[in-house]
Amino acid sequence: MARWCYTHRLVVLLLWVGTVFGVGFAGSTAGTDYANVFSLPDTDSKRAYDLMDKAFPERAGDTDTVVWKVDEGSVREESVRSRIEPALQEIGRMTGVGEVTSPYDDGDLTGGGAGVSRDGTIAYAQVTFTEQANSVPKELIDDVIETAQDAEQSGLQVELGGQAIYRAQETPQGTSEAVGILAAAVVLFLAFGSLFAMLLPIVVAVAGVGTGMMGTALLSHTTNIPEVAPLLGSLIGLGVGIDYALFIVTRHRRGILRGMKPEEAAVAALNTSGRAVLFAGGTVCIALAGMLVMNLRFLDGVVIATSLTVVLSVLAAVTLLPALLGLLGPRVLSRRQRRRLAVAGPEPELTSGLAARWSAYVERRPRSTAVLALVVMLVLAIPVLSIRLGTSDQGNHRDTTTTRQAYDLLAEGFGPGFNGPLQVVVDGSDAEGLVSRIESTEGVAQVAAVPPANGVTVIQVVPTTSPQAEQTDQLIDRLREDVIPASGAQAHVGGVTAVSKDFASVTGDRLPYFVAAIIALGFLLLLVAFRSLVVPLTAALMNLVAAAASFGVLVAIFQWGWGTELLGIGKEGPIAAFLPVIMLSLLFGLSMDYQVFLVSRMHEEWVHTKDNARAVRVGLAETSRVINCAALIMMCVFSAFVLSGELEAAMAGIGLAAAVALDAFILRTALVPAAMHLLGKANWWLPAGLEKRLPHLAVEPREAEPAVVQPPPAEGGPASVIHGLIRTADGEPVEGVEVTLLSRGGRQLDRVTSLADGSYIVAVPGPGAYLLGTTSPSYASDARQVVVGEGPLVYDVELAGVAEGEVDAVN
Numbered sequence: 001m002a003r004w005c006y007t008h009r010l011v012v013l014l015l016w017v018g019t020v021f022g023v024g025f026a027g028s029t030a031g032t033d034y035a036n037v038f039s040l041p042d043t044d045s046k047r048a049y050d051l052m053d054k055a056f057p058e059r060a061g062d063t064d065t066v067v068w069k070v071d072e073g074s075v076r077e078e079s080v081r082s083r084i085e086p087a088l089q090e091i092g093r094m095t096g097v098g099e100v101t102s103p104y105d106d107g108d109l110t111g112g113g114a115g116v117s118r119d120g121t122i123a124y125a126q127v128t129f130t131e132q133a134n135s136v137p138k139e140l141i142d143d144v145i146e147t148a149q150d151a152e153q154s155g156l157q158v159e160l161g162g163q164a165i166y167r168a169q170e171t172p173q174g175t176s177e178a179v180g181i182l183a184a185a186v187v188l189f190l191a192f193g194s195l196f197a198m199l200l201p202i203v204v205a206v207a208g209v210g211t212g213m214m215g216t217a218l219l220s221h222t223t224n225i226p227e228v229a230p231l232l233g234s235l236i237g238l239g240v241g242i243d244y245a246l247f248i249v250t251r252h253r254r255g256i257l258r259g260m261k262p263e264e265a266a267v268a269a270l271n272t273s274g275r276a277v278l279f280a281g282g283t284v285c286i287a288l289a290g291m292l293v294m295n296l297r298f299l300d301g302v303v304i305a306t307s308l309t310v311v312l313s314v315l316a317a318v319t320l321l322p323a324l325l326g327l328l329g330p331r332v333l334s335r336r337q338r339r340r341l342a343v344a345g346p347e348p349e350l351t352s353g354l355a356a357r358w359s360a361y362v363e364r365r366p367r368s369t370a371v372l373a374l375v376v377m378l379v380l381a382i383p384v385l386s387i388r389l390g391t392s393d394q395g396n397h398r399d400t401t402t403t404r405q406a407y408d409l410l411a412e413g414f415g416p417g418f419n420g421p422l423q424v425v426v427d428g429s430d431a432e433g434l435v436s437r438i439e440s441t442e443g444v445a446q447v448a449a450v451p452p453a454n455g456v457t458v459i460q461v462v463p464t465t466s467p468q469a470e471q472t473d474q475l476i477d478r479l480r481e482d483v484i485p486a487s488g489a490q491a492h493v494g495g496v497t498a499v500s501k502d503f504a505s506v507t508g509d510r511l512p513y514f515v516a517a518i519i520a521l522g523f524l525l526l527l528v529a530f531r532s533l534v535v536p537l538t539a540a541l542m543n544l545v546a547a548a549a550s551f552g553v554l555v556a557i558f559q560w561g562w563g564t565e566l567l568g569i570g571k572e573g574p575i576a577a578f579l580p581v582i583m584l585s586l587l588f589g590l591s592m593d594y595q596v597f598l599v600s601r602m603h604e605e606w607v608h609t610k611d612n613a614r615a616v617r618v619g620l621a622e623t624s625r626v627i628n629c630a631a632l633i634m635m636c637v638f639s640a641f642v643l644s645g646e647l648e649a650a651m652a653g654i655g656l657a658a659a660v661a662l663d664a665f666i667l668r669t670a671l672v673p674a675a676m677h678l679l680g681k682a683n684w685w686l687p688a689g690l691e692k693r694l695p696h697l698a699v700e701p702r703e704a705e706p707a708v709v710q711p712p713p714a715e716g717g718p719a720s721v722i723h724g725l726i727r728t729a730d731g732e733p734v735e736g737v738e739v740t741l742l743s744r745g746g747r748q749l750d751r752v753t754s755l756a757d758g759s760y761i762v763a764v765p766g767p768g769a770y771l772l773g774t775t776s777p778s779y780a781s782d783a784r785q786v787v788v789g790e791g792p793l794v795y796d797v798e799l800a801g802v803a804e805g806e807v808d809a810v811n
Contacts, residue, residue, distance in 0.1 A: 064162025
C-alpha cells in the first residue's frame, strides 16, 4: 500500500483534498446538534427527573438570568427601575425570547419580592428562551447581553448568567488548536532543520483532525454527542496525528541518509514505523472504547468523537504521508544534509550527544536513577489522595466574565446555595410534613413548595453552601438517608447539583473496574508483542504510577488552586467527574505508544545478542530523542487548550500535558530502563508452555537481510571475509579492539578482537553492504559502511581519540 500511495501520489492527494473539503462542506451546511445527555439509571436524581418530566411535560427552553446591583440605595428606586425595566421589556419583545420574569412585575417591592435581596441592593430577572441553550442563535444572545448591559451607569452594575450566555462568551473554536500547531511547528523545525519536513506532520494531522471534526458534527445529528467531545477529539487527534507522522518521517529520513532511494526509504519506513503506528492507533482506540465499560451515555459520544479522529489520523499517516513524501523526494532532508550526502556518500547515523551519555549513565547507576525517578513520581502523586470529583459551574469561570460576575452577585445577594438549588420531587400532593422537616434540617437556607401538578409536588431547597461545597453533598445525603425516609413520603432529590453528585459517585464506583480493564488489556497486548511476562508487568505498574502523578498535578492546580490565577483558568473547584476516565484512556494509549517504540528496539537487540545490558542501552540511546521530541510536541498541543475558554478542556489539556511529560521524560527515559537494567535477563522470561500458546503479533516485520548472491563457500567456511589492520593516526597497531560486523539493519553477524599486530578478520555471509564497527576503551567508537564483493575485502581502520560523550549503536 505504501508503494502504491507513493507512486500514485497525485491521486491520493486529490482523494484526500476532496474528502476534507467534501466532509467539511457537508458538516458546515448541516451544522451541529450536540447534546449533553447525562443518563444515570438507578440513581435518585434520575427518578426525580422522571417525576418532573411527568409533572411538567412541556417545559420551556433555556432560562438565563439578568442580575443588577446598586452601590448605594436600593434597586427599588425609580432611577434604577427606569433603566432596568425598559431593557427587560425590550428583551421580552425579541424573537426567540419566550418570557421575562422580573421582580418588578408584581408591583409590590416593599417587602423585597422573591427576586430582590434582603438588603435591597441586588435583584435578578429570568429570561426564558424558546429553545435550549445549544439552539439559541448567537445573534440573539449578543442582543440580549448588549441590551441588558446598556442599562449600566455609574453605581449600577448589570451582569448576565446562564448556559446560553456562557456559550456566547466562549473563545472562538480553533484558537487553541492554532496555537498548539504553531508550537508544534517550532519543535519540528528545530528537530528536522527542514521546512518541508516540518510541514509534513502538521499537514497530515490537520487533514485527519479536520475530517474527524466535521465527521463528528455530522454524527451529532444521529446520536447524542456532548459539546466537549469535538474539543477532546481535536486535542487527541492533533497530538497523535503529529506524533505518528513524526515517527514515520524520522524513519524515512534515516533511510535516505543511509543510502536508500526515497521510494525505498518511504516503503521501508511505512513497513516498520507504519506498522507501529497502526498498532499504536489501535491501542488508543481500544483504550478509548474501554470507557464504554462505565455504562454512561455521556461518555459514548466522547468515545465516538475521539476514536473517529484517531482512526482518521492513522489513515492519513499511512496513506497521505507516503504520497507527500513522493512529492518531496530528497527535499525531506535539509539542504545541509543533502550536500553532505552528495559529497561524503551514505553514512550510518551514530547515536551520540546527550542521548548516548544519558543511556550510559543509566547503565552505570540504575539503582540511584530508579530511586530518584520513583521519588519524584510519588511526591507528585501525593495530592491525588485528596481528589474530589464533581462538576464545574459558572462559579469556576474567570472573574472577568459576565457569567462569573452574575454568579458572584447572586451568591452575595441570596446566599451561596442560590446558584444550585435542590429539587425534592414528591410523588403525591401532600408534602407539608416533608417541607417542615426540610426547613429544620441543618444546611438548609430556604424552602419553597411549588403547587402540585399531575400528582407531583416539587419542593425547592436552597442550601446554605455553594453547589460544589462538600457540605452540600452531605446535605443531599442527609435528605435522602434521614429526612425523606422519616417523613414517610415517596420523594427523590434532584436538580443540577444532585445530578452532578450522582454522576461523580457513579464514576467513582465504576472507575476501579475501568482501570482494571485497560491495565489487563495493555498487559495482554505487550505480552503478545514482546513474548515476556516482566515487560508488560513493568509497563502496567509504570502506567499506574504515571496516572497517579498526573492526577496529583491536576489536583494541585485545579482543586487546590496552585497557579490558577497565573494560568487565567478561573477559580479552583472539584475535578470534572468524567475527566479521570478520559485521561486514563488516553494515558494508557499514549503510554503504549512510547513503551512499544522504546521496548521494540530493546527487544530487537535482545533477540540478536541475548545481552540485556546492551539491549537496554542501545534501545534507550536510539529512541529517547524521538520519544522526547514527540512528547514535547504533545505537551505543546495539549497545553494550548488552556486557551479554549472551557474549564474542562483546560483540565484535560494540563492533565494530559503533565502525563505525557512525566511519562516520556521520567518513566520511559529513566525509570523503565533503570528497572530493566536491574532485572537483567528476567525482563525477557516467558514460560515455554505459554510461549507455545500465545499468538504471534509482530509490531515490526522481520528484518530483511541484504540481497546477496551466494558464491560457492569454502569447505566449512563463510562465503567471504573482511580483514585488515587496526592502527592509530600515527600508524601504530592497536591490540584488543573489538571489531563487529553488522547488517545494515543493525543485526550482529560476527565479532572479533584485534591481535597484537592490529590485524583482524571477520566472517561475511556473502556479497552485500554491511556496517563495520570498532570499539575500544582508549579510542572513539566508530561504524562505517563497507561493500563486499565476490572475494575477501581488505579494509584498514584508523582510530581517532575519544570524543567526550560519543556512543554508537555498536557500543
